[in-house]
Amino acid sequence: MKNQTIVLTGGGTAGHVSLNQAIIPSFLEQGYDVHYIGSKDGIEREIIKEAFPEQPFHAISSGKLRRYFSLKNFTDPFKVLGGVFQALVLLKKLKPQIVFSKGGFVSVPVVMAAKILGIPVVSHESDVTPGLANKLSLPFASHIFTIFKETLNYLPSHKSTCTGSIIRSALFEGDRVRGLEICHFTNGKKTILVMGGSLGSKFINDAVRNNLTELLVTYNVIHLCGKGNVDDALLQLPGYKQFDYVTTELPDLLHASDYIVSRAGSNSIFEFLALKKPMLLIPLSLAQSRGDQLVNAKIFKQQGLAEVIQEEELTPESFMTALALLTEHEADLIGKMTAAEAPKTPAEMVNLIIHYAKTK
Numbered sequence: 054m055k056n057q058t059i060v061l062t063g064g065g066t067a068g069h070v071s072l073n074q075a076i077i078p079s080f081l082e083q084g085y086d087v088h089y090i091g092s093k094d095g096i097e098r099e100i101i102k103e104a105f106p107e108q109p110f111h112a113i114s115s116g117k118l119r120r121y122f123s124l125k126n127f128t129d130p131f132k133v134l135g136g137v138f139q140a141l142v143l144l145k146k147l148k149p150q151i152v153f154s155k156g157g158f159v160s161v162p163v164v165m166a167a168k169i170l171g172i173p174v175v176s177h178e179s180d181v182t183p184g185l186a187n188k189l190s191l192p193f194a195s196h197i198f199t200i201f202k203e204t205l206n207y208l209p210s211h212k213s214t215c216t217g218s219i220i221r222s223a224l225f226e227g228d229r230v231r232g233l234e235i236c237h238f239t240n241g242k243k244t245i246l247v248m249g250g251s252l253g254s255k256f257i258n259d260a261v262r263n264n265l266t267e268l269l270v271t272y273n274v275i276h277l278c279g280k281g282n283v284d285d286a287l288l289q290l291p292g293y294k295q296f297d298y299v300t301t302e303l304p305d306l307l308h309a310s311d312y313i314v315s316r317a318g319s320n321s322i323f324e325f326l327a328l329k330k331p332m333l334l335i336p337l338s339l340a341q342s343r344g345d346q347l348v349n350a351k352i353f354k355q356q357g358l359a360e361v362i363q364e365e366e367l368t369p370e371s372f373m374t375a376l377a378l379l380t381e382h383e384a385d386l387i388g389k390m391t392a393a394e395a396p397k398t399p400a401e402m403v404n405l406i407i408h409y410a411k412t413k
Contacts, residue, residue, distance in 0.1 A: 058086040058147055062163040063155025064097030064115075065186075066250070068318045072177060072402075073097075073155050074104055075221030079403040088147055090140065092159040103300050113139040115159040136162030144170055151175060151410040154194070156187045168193035173410040179319040180345035181352065183207055196409040198402075200319055201352070216405060218323035218396040224304050225327075232309025235302055236275055236294035244273040245376075246310035246330075250337075253279010253297075254316065256364050257335055260372040261314070265293060267373065275306055312379055317346040317361075322353055329390040331360075333379045338364040357389040 059080055063069040073089070080087050087105075091097035093112035101110055114135040140163045144152070152167040154160040154176045164174045176197040178187050181204055191197065197208055198216045205213050238244065245268070249257040258278050261268070268274055269292045278284075280297045287293060299306065307313075313325050317336035325332045334353065336346035341364075353359040360382065362375040379386075 057084065058088065058149040059151045059153060060088050060090055060144065060147060060149040060163070060167075061153050061155070062090045062160045063157050064091040064095040064159045065157035066318075067096055067100065068179060068320045069155050069157035069160075070097045070100045071221065071320045072179075072219055073153070074100060075219060075223075075399045076153075076403050076406075077105055077108065078222075079400045082400075083403065083407075088143075088149070090143060090159070090163050095157075095159060097157075097159070100300055111143050113143070113159065113162060115162065133158075133162055137165050140166035141169065144172060151406065153177070153406055154187075154190060156184055156190075158186050161186055161189050164190040164193045175406050175410050178204055178208075180204070181319075181348040182343075182345055184343070184345065198405065200323065203352070214405075214409070216397055216402065217394055218319075218327070219399060219402045220324055220327045220396040221399060224307065224324055227304030227306075227308035229305075229308040232302075232305035232307070235305060236273065236309065238273045238292065238294070238309070240273065240292065242271065242273050242292065243311040244275060244309055245312045245314060246275045246277070246306055248277045248313065248315040248321065249279055250316045250318065253277075253282045254335075255282075256367050257314065257316075258282055260367050260369055262287070263369040264373055265290070269293060272312075275310060277306075312376075312383075314376070317350040317353070319345075319349050322349060322359065323396065326353075326358060326390055326393060327396050329387050331379055331383045331386045332358075333375055334359045334361045335364055335367060336361070356393075357385065358393065359386070 061073045063073055077087055088109045089101050090111045090113055092115040098110055114132045144166050149172060152172055152174045154164050167174045173195045174193055176187060176190055176194040178197060178199050181201045196212050198214055199205060200218050202215045205215055247261050261276060273292045276295045278295055283295045283297050307328055313330045313332040315321055315332060315334060317334040334350040336350040350361045354361045360375055360379045
């Protein structure tokens, strides 16, 4: 097959990178030359370069458009404009057949530049309601995929399709024994994996650490606490393993876990669903977000796929109560997860991207 090029973009949070990370191997298998455009200091650079050190990564200028007053709202549009010019230069040089955008503000200049150059853009929205970056990119996209059927209510019907979740194959290749060995857990207790997002959550970290003495009587705890949030005083505590952030180890840690405590980002919760891990979701509050995680958590709760506690209600006592409910309802949760629709494979997603790009 003649070599073809695809440009992937997306960043700012791990959720805006994980799908791209999942589909890169399938594009490579189909003979595509894969390039990634992200920001210089964003988490996407670290994730992609660690997972695919040989794949080209191009950094461009990126601004953030905030929903609240900030002096940076007056300067960041110029960063976005600079990013558009940088993306134009890159895309003219790379001549990709497709641009695939996972969202995040770094993607906005890329899809704008692609539209100017007549390159088909396929986007993906993970949350129930589209994020601001995807809203801004929507006029420039040829097609947009969604995970939730409810999201189609917010998008033009002629260029939107619900695909369901897409789970990277590496997730299913995790090994429980290897995960327990990474954490040095040998006591046979059940294991809780706590995830507060790539930046961590003080609310969740405090709720866990304030209950550690009681938790460790019954459980081992793997704590992904966010960069800079490792507590050195707890490094040698038996049964408690802290990480600021993990990448390649995550599949093993997920398989080593019996229960998950997490934020409610859609990529993560669909991964837990695919692995049939009972989950306690603590979504980001409206004070810290646009509310997308609140909607994600509500839908999973309504479908019997998760237990939920709101951040405003989170105390050391309420955390333990919610965790008790999770373990009590474990069998019901796993039953509902088993009956849920199976996720698509990365190869299936790649074929959909290529198909919709070629029809535009």
